[in-house]
Amino acid sequence: MRTVKLGLLGVGVVGSAVAKAIEEGDGLTGRSGVRLELVKAAVRDLSKPRSVELGPDLVTTDPNEVVSLPEIDIVVEVMGGEDPAFDLISKALASGKHVVSANKEVLAKRGDELLATAAQHGTKLVYEASVGGGIPILNPISDDLLANRIDSIRAIINGTTNYILTRMSSEGAAYDDVLADAQRLGYAEADPTADVDGFDALYKIAILGRLAFGTSAAVDSIHREGIGRIDAKDFRYAEELGFTIKLIAAAQRNDGGLLLRVHPSLVPLDVPMASVNGALNMVEVEGDLVGPLWFQGPGAGPEPTASAVLGDVLRIARQPDSNGAEQSTTEPLEVAPMSGHRCQYYIRLTAADKPGVLALIAKVLGDASISIRSVIQMDADETAGQADLVIMTHSALEANMQEAVSRLRSLDVVIELDNLIRVESYSHSA
Amino acid sequence: MRTVKLGLLGVGVVGSAVAKAIEEGDGLTGRSGVRLELVKAAVRDLSKPRSVELGPDLVTTDPNEVVSLPEIDIVVEVMGGEDPAFDLISKALASGKHVVSANKEVLAKRGDELLATAAQHGTKLVYEASVGGGIPILNPISDDLLANRIDSIRAIINGTTNYILTRMSSEGAAYDDVLADAQRLGYAEADPTADVDGFDALYKIAILGRLAFGTSAAVDSIHREGIGRIDAKDFRYAEELGFTIKLIAAAQRNDGGLLLRVHPSLVPLDVPMASVNGALNMVEVEGDLVGPLWFQGPGAGPEPTASAVLGDVLRIARQPDSNGAEQSTTEPLEVAPMSGHRCQYYIRLTAADKPGVLALIAKVLGDASISIRSVIQMDADETAGQADLVIMTHSALEANMQEAVSRLRSLDVVIELDNLIRVESYSHSA
Numbered sequence: 046m047r048t049v050k051l052g053l054l055g056v057g058v059v060g061s062a063v064a065k066a067i068e069e070g071d072g073l074t075g076r077s078g079v080r081l082e083l084v085k086a087a088v089r090d091l092s093k094p095r096s097v098e099l100g101p102d103l104v105t106t107d108p109n110e111v112v113s114l115p116e117i118d119i120v121v122e123v124m125g126g127e128d129p130a131f132d133l134i135s136k137a138l139a140s141g142k143h144v145v146s147a148n149k150e151v152l153a154k155r156g157d158e159l160l161a162t163a164a165q166h167g168t169k170l171v172y173e174a175s176v177g178g179g180i181p182i183l184n185p186i187s188d189d190l191l192a193n194r195i196d197s198i199r200a201i202i203n204g205t206t207n208y209i210l211t212r213m214s215s216e217g218a219a220y221d222d223v224l225a226d227a228q229r230l231g232y233a234e235a236d237p238t239a240d241v242d243g244f245d246a247l248y249k250i251a252i253l254g255r256l257a258f259g260t261s262a263a264v265d266s267i268h269r270e271g272i273g274r275i276d277a278k279d280f281r282y283a284e285e286l287g288f289t290i291k292l293i294a295a296a297q298r299n300d301g302g303l304l305l306r307v308h309p310s311l312v313p314l315d316v317p318m319a320s321v322n323g324a325l326n327m328v329e330v331e332g333d334l335v336g337p338l339w340f341q342g343p344g345a346g347p348e349p350t351a352s353a354v355l356g357d358v359l360r361i362a363r364q365p366d367s368n369g370a371e372q373s374t375t376e377p378l379e380v381a382p383m384s385g386h387r388c389q390y391y392i393r394l395t396a397a398d399k400p401g402v403l404a405l406i407a408k409v410l411g412d413a414s415i416s417i418r419s420v421i422q423m424d425a426d427e428t429a430g431q432a433d434l435v436i437m438t439h440s441a442l443e444a445n446m447q448e449a450v451s452r453l454r455s456l457d458v459v460i461e462l463d464n465l466i467r468v469e470s471y472s473h474s475a
Numbered sequence: 476m477r478t479v480k481l482g483l484l485g486v487g488v489v490g491s492a493v494a495k496a497i498e499e500g501d502g503l504t505g506r507s508g509v510r511l512e513l514v515k516a517a518v519r520d521l522s523k524p525r526s527v528e529l530g531p532d533l534v535t536t537d538p539n540e541v542v543s544l545p546e547i548d549i550v551v552e553v554m555g556g557e558d559p560a561f562d563l564i565s566k567a568l569a570s571g572k573h574v575v576s577a578n579k580e581v582l583a584k585r586g587d588e589l590l591a592t593a594a595q596h597g598t599k600l601v602y603e604a605s606v607g608g609g610i611p612i613l614n615p616i617s618d619d620l621l622a623n624r625i626d627s628i629r630a631i632i633n634g635t636t637n638y639i640l641t642r643m644s645s646e647g648a649a650y651d652d653v654l655a656d657a658q659r660l661g662y663a664e665a666d667p668t669a670d671v672d673g674f675d676a677l678y679k680i681a682i683l684g685r686l687a688f689g690t691s692a693a694v695d696s697i698h699r700e701g702i703g704r705i706d707a708k709d710f711r712y713a714e715e716l717g718f719t720i721k722l723i724a725a726a727q728r729n730d731g732g733l734l735l736r737v738h739p740s741l742v743p744l745d746v747p748m749a750s751v752n753g754a755l756n757m758v759e760v761e762g763d764l765v766g767p768l769w770f771q772g773p774g775a776g777p778e779p780t781a782s783a784v785l786g787d788v789l790r791i792a793r794q795p796d797s798n799g800a801e802q803s804t805t806e807p808l809e810v811a812p813m814s815g816h817r818c819q820y821y822i823r824l825t826a827a828d829k830p831g832v833l834a835l836i837a838k839v840l841g842d843a844s845i846s847i848r849s850v851i852q853m854d855a856d857e858t859a860g861q862a863d864l865v866i867m868t869h870s871a872l873e874a875n876m877q878e879a880v881s882r883l884r885s886l887d888v889v890i891e892l893d894n895l896i897r898v899e900s901y902s903h904s905a
Contacts, residue, residue, distance in 0.1 A: 066622060066764055076689075076805055077621050173619065179765035181611075181619035189603065189611035191507050192496060192785030317771060320750050334496055335609035335772065335782035341747060342768035352765035355622030364794075375506055 047079050048072070049362040052111035052142075053086040054133055055124030056095060056104075059147060059174075060086070062347035063121060063354050065097040073355060079362045081355075087111045087124075112137040118365070119358055122146040123174075123350075131155050138168045143365075145357040147174035147350055153248035157261050171357045176249045177202060179349025180342040181356070182328045186257050193332025195257040197297040199469065202249045204324035204344045205240035206272050206292040208232045210309075211322045214280045214289055220273065232324060242271035243292065243307040250294035250305055253328075258296060259377035260303045268383040270308035274464055279393060282423060282435045283311050283466075286391070289319050293469060301381030311391050311468040317341075318469075384444035389418065389468035392436040394453065395461040398425055402458045406434070409456065413449035415441040431460055440470070477509050478502070479792040482541035482572075483516035484563055485554030486525060486534075489577055489604075490516070492777035493551060493784050495527040503785060509792045511785075517541045517554075542567040548795070549788055552576040553604075553780075561585050568598045573795075575787040577604035577780055583678035587691050601787040606679045607632060609779025610772040611786070612758045616687050623762025625687040627727040629899065632679045634754035634775045635670035636702050636722040638662045640739075641752045644710045644719055650703065662754060672701035673722065673737040680724035680735055687760075688726060689807035690733045698813040700738035704894055709823060712853060712865045713741050713896075716821070719749050723899060731811030741821050741898040747771075748899075814874035819848065819898035822866040824883065825891040828855055832888045836864070839886065843879035845871040861890055870900070 051067075053060055064083055067073060072080035086099055087108035105111065112120055112133050120137040122144060124130055130151045137144050139162060146152060152159070152175050163170040173183045177200070186195065201207050205227065212223045224241065227233035239245050247269050254260050272292050283290055288311040296305050312319050317339045321327040326344025331337045343349040396402050407417060416439040425432035438446075446465070454462050481497075483490055494513055497503060502510035516529055517538035535541065542550055542563050550567040552574060554560055560581045567574050569592060576582060582589070582605050593600040603613045607630070616625065631637050635657065642653045654671065657663035669675050677699050684690050702722050713720055718741040726735050742749045747769045751757040756774025761767045773779040826832050837847060846869040855862035868876075876895070884892050 062764075070622070073622050076624075180768060181615040184619050185611040185615060188790055189614050189786040190782065191789045192500070192503050192782055194506075317750065320747065332782060334492075334778045334785070336776075336779060338610060338770075338772035340768075340770060343766050346766075348764045349766060352620065352622055352762060355764070356619040359621045360618055 046074060048082050049079055050082050050084045050116050050118050051358065052114060052117040052120045053083060054108050054111055054120060054122040054130070056086050056088045056097070056099065057123070058347040059123040059350045059354070061095050061097045062351035063123065064099065066351050066355060068097065073359065077359045077363065079359065081358065081362065084117060085111045085114055108133050109136070112142065113140065117142055119143045119145060119361055121354060121358065122148055123354065124148070125150065127151050127154055131159070134159055134170070135162050138162045138170060139166050141166060141168060143169040143361050145354055145361070146170065146172045147354055148172070149175040149245065149248040149252060153251040153264050156252065156255060169361055171361070172252070173357050174350050174353035176252050177326050177328055177340070178342070178344040178346060179352045180326060180328065180340050180344065181353070182340050183256055185340070186253070186330060190330065190332050190335060193334045195330065195332050197295070197331040198250070198253050198257055198328065199293055199295045199297070199318070200250065200253070200326065200328040201291050201318060201321050202294050202326050202328065202344060203240055203246045203292060204326060205233045205237065206246070207321065207326070208324045209241070210272060210275070210290055210292065213275065213277060217277050217281065219277050220275060241273060243269045246292060246294040246307045250296050250307060254296040254303060254305050258298070258303045259375060260380060261377070262305050262380045266380060268306040268308065272309050275309055276464065278424070278433070279464055279466065282393065282421070283391065285421070286311075286419070286437060287314055288312060288468070289314055290466065291318060291321070298378065299381055299385065301385045302379035304381040304383065304386055306383060306386065309466055311466055313469075313471065316471055384447070386443040387440050388470055389440055390438045390446055391464070391466045391468060392438070392462070393464040394434050394459055395431055395463060396434045397458040397460065398427070398430050398432040403434070405456055405458055406436070406453060409452045410438065410449050413445040413452070415445055415449055437468070476504060478512050479509055479548050479795075480512050480514045480546050481788065482544060482547040482550045483513060484538050484541055484550060484552040484560070486516050486518045486529065487553065488777040489553040489780045489784070491525050491527045492781035493553065494529065496781050496785060498527065503789065507789045507793065509789065511788065511792065514547060515541045515544055538563050539566070542572065543570065547572055549573045549575060549791055551784060551788065552578055553784065554578070555580065557581050557584055561589070564589055564600070565592050568592045568600060569596050571596060571598060573599040573791050575784055575791070576600065576602045577784055578602070579605040579675065579678040579682060583681040583694050586682065586685060599791055601791065602682070603787050604780050604783035606682050607756050607758055607770070608772070608774040608776060609782045610756060610758065610770050610774065611783070612770050613686055615770070616683075616760060620760065620762050620765060623764045625760065625762050627725070627761040628680070628683050628687055628758065629723055629725045629727070629748070630680065630683070630756065630758040631721050631748060631751050632724050632756050632758065632774060633670055633676045633722060634756060635663045635667065636676070637751065637756070638754045639671070640702060640705070640720055640722065643705065643707060647707050647711065649707055650705060671703060673699045676722060676724040676737045680726050680737060684726040684733060684735050688728070688733045689805060690810060691807070692735050692810045696810060698736040698738065702739050705739055706894065708854070708863070709894055709896065712823065712851070713821065715851070716741075716849070716867060717744055718742060718898070719744055720896065721748060721751070728808065729811055729815065731815045732809035734811040734813065734816055736813060736816065739896055741896055743899075743901065746901055814877070816873040817870050818900055819870055820868045820876055821894075821896040821898060822868070822892070823894040824864050824889055825861055825893060826864045827888040827890065828857070828860050828862040833864070835886055835888055836866070836883060839882045840868065840879050843875040843882070845875055845879055867898075
């Protein structure tokens with residue numbers, strides 16, 4: 046049986062799970078027919094306790110030792126972050142090693158350069174684990190769906206925010222309370238910014254956009270909104286209208302090219318994404334032949350991520366001499382501006398509770414070519430003389446909506462424009 | 476650009492969709508970077524109208540012409556059925572051609588022989604389209620999940636029965652009425668046996684069982700029940716208990732080896748499978764590392780099936796010289812008997828409506844080591860002096876339950892044992 050030698054960059058929770066699976070699976074020879082051997086692992090801190098026992102010969106604090114050791118066939122990079130991962134991956138690829146990475150940030154920000162380095166040196170860079178944790182999604186898009194023109198990818202791709210939104214929905218709880226609880230339970234980090242402000246989802250949709258559409262988008266050019274503005278009220282009103290609220294990351298073909306966006310969305314209760322609860326992830330892919338597909342599973346966690354990392358490792362280990370995929374002949378799509386997005390909108394505002402208010406608001410929307418589908422007045426406060434107005438529009442252009450929003454804000458009768466949430470549209474039935 | 480030449484066996488709805496996608500996709504060069512050319516297609520009837528125009532040079536009524544034409548690299552078999560597909564696939568593989576098949580029946584019944592022929596001649600036999608239509612499921616199990624020990628596969632894998640069950644559930648309609656309507660609408664065939672009696676699902680789970688567990692099960696050794704006994708009442712009672720009813724095909728590791736089974740099941744309303752409606756399919760896979768994953772999408776239809784067929788074709792076309800997967804070193808699991816299955820059971824019976832009846836029934840169950848979890852009396856008919864009894868048991872052994880059922884049938888107070896439906900158990904939360 047052939048033995049394939051691995052180096053490991055990073056022995057945190059994911060790296061430990063990778064090392065442990067190799068050790069306990071006896072090199073994972075079972076279904077794969079090859080034997081993996083871990084020969085060097087770079088850690089930041091030798092004294093840190095780990096769930097896996099690594100011998101002293103195996104461990105180093107110098108990651109350069111891993112990428113330069115000649116006997117290593119495949120480097121597994123699970124350290125995360127842009128630096129020093131970028132340099133280490135580059136060096137490994139340039140020295141003839143294949144690289145398997147779970148690092149969404151470096152692949153979103155500098156994937157183009159890394160893939161060019163791999164192509165130049167005839168090495169492979171694969172990263173199934175960087176998106177959707179244990180869910181196979183990149184390889185199915187690259188391989189199984191290759192006969193399709195991909196038209197749309199939409200995903201619930203961040204477990205922390207989905208956990209928070211699910212609890213807000215089921216308990217009617219406030220964002221701050223659920224976030225604090227999620228932090229206490231380990232579902233959210235002490236600094237939750239990367240998750241709740243949408244950066245994590247953004248990195249992942251950037252990777253999916255490049256893979257499926259050939260489009261390299263600068264990460265700071267992608268429209269991004271977090272979940273911090275979502276209120277318990279929004280769930281109550283959304284449900285009354287037949288929706289729930291999810292943080293959606295999307296990459297979709299439109300007239301202008303490829304529109305990438307990350308923001309909370311109203312999702313109809315009867316589509317598959319509405320039932321994705323807790324820390325689960327779901328990626329919806331639509332191809333011209335296959336129609337819609339849904340891939341659902343654990344989007345994070347050490348063992349699921351190790352499953353994806355080791356799937357990539359074994360793929361390379363079994364076919365070390367195969368060429369990378371032949372180059373696509375399709376012109377990459379241009380990045381389309383958010384201003385060209387079209388959807389229905391949910392607007393929640395606090396307005397003066399007196400005659401004529403709706404006429405003023407409707408006029409602003411009408412002047413911006415936005416039609417109203419429904420208006421509901423909720424939670425009237427007679428003492429304060431104000432009430433919530435929940436407006437659902439027909440499909441409208443983002444540019445027009447932004448214009449309307451700034452005019453609504455300047456109306457005297459509008460006390461506060463509390464929230465503007467886009468609505469995901471579905472042509473196919475669930 | 477490299478051109479790869481295809482032969483087509485069968486130009487029915489799927490074959491036509493394959494030919495059309497190649498034609499309209501200009502050989503599907505887009506994302507794949509290779510060019511497919513259809514050079515010969517075997518049809519049964521030259522005069523039959525088709526959705527794709529094939530030139531007279533391209534078409535033959537002799538399928539042997541396709542498998543013996545030297546210039547053909549890959550044969551696509553989409554004719555279905557065991558004969559003559561078995562001989563044609565064998566010949567193609569033996570003459571150095573790779574074969575892509577969508578034929579669940581021949582792969583379930585004679586896949587072992589066909590795979591041996593492929594191995595012997597260094598050719599590839601792949602068949603993603605045979606299970607789950609357009610849903611990538613075989614390749615993800617073979618490749619992406621290779622580091623996992625697969626523990627369980629459960630699937631809603633037949634669109635016709637799921638369509639019928641969904642309508643029975645949502646409309647409270649009778650099986651015969653919905654079946655007749657499904658036939659009128661083209662969701663069920665004039666002879667619906669293959670679907671409603673579970674043969675189609677059985678072929679597919681046999682293929683999944685071989686792929687994921689290495690187990691070759693004779694198709695007539697697999698426990699199979701159709702949906703014909705399910706009544707509108709069962710949906711009503713199941714829902715009251717927190718369940719819906721689905722036709723489940725399962726391949727699961729247990730103490731005795733691999734248990735394969737196809738039958739209607741009660742599925743808790745809060746798990747992903749419960750929300751798979753209409754003709755959609757879902758495959759749930761559980762691996763030791765990744766945990767549960769769900770793959771959902773269109774399980775049939777010409778374009779989705781063509782997507783899977785062409786995915787396989789392009790995979791071979793791009794890597795023609797790669798070896799097949801290395802042989803697994805894992806011992807295949809033995810086929811476990813259905814009598815060793817353990818689950819909760821739903822029992823619906825028509826019983827005399829008088830004191831002491833439940834005691835008699837409970838004694839029969841107790842004597843067979845079966846504990847009752849709940850009993851509900853429903854739809855009492857005072858004139859006839861009878862009522863429905865719906866019993867949910869705790870987890871019990873199939874062998875014990877079958878013994879109890881035959882004793883229950885012999886009780887005077889049991890007028891009819893109307894239905895016995897197994898309950899799917901879930902250790903993970905939805």
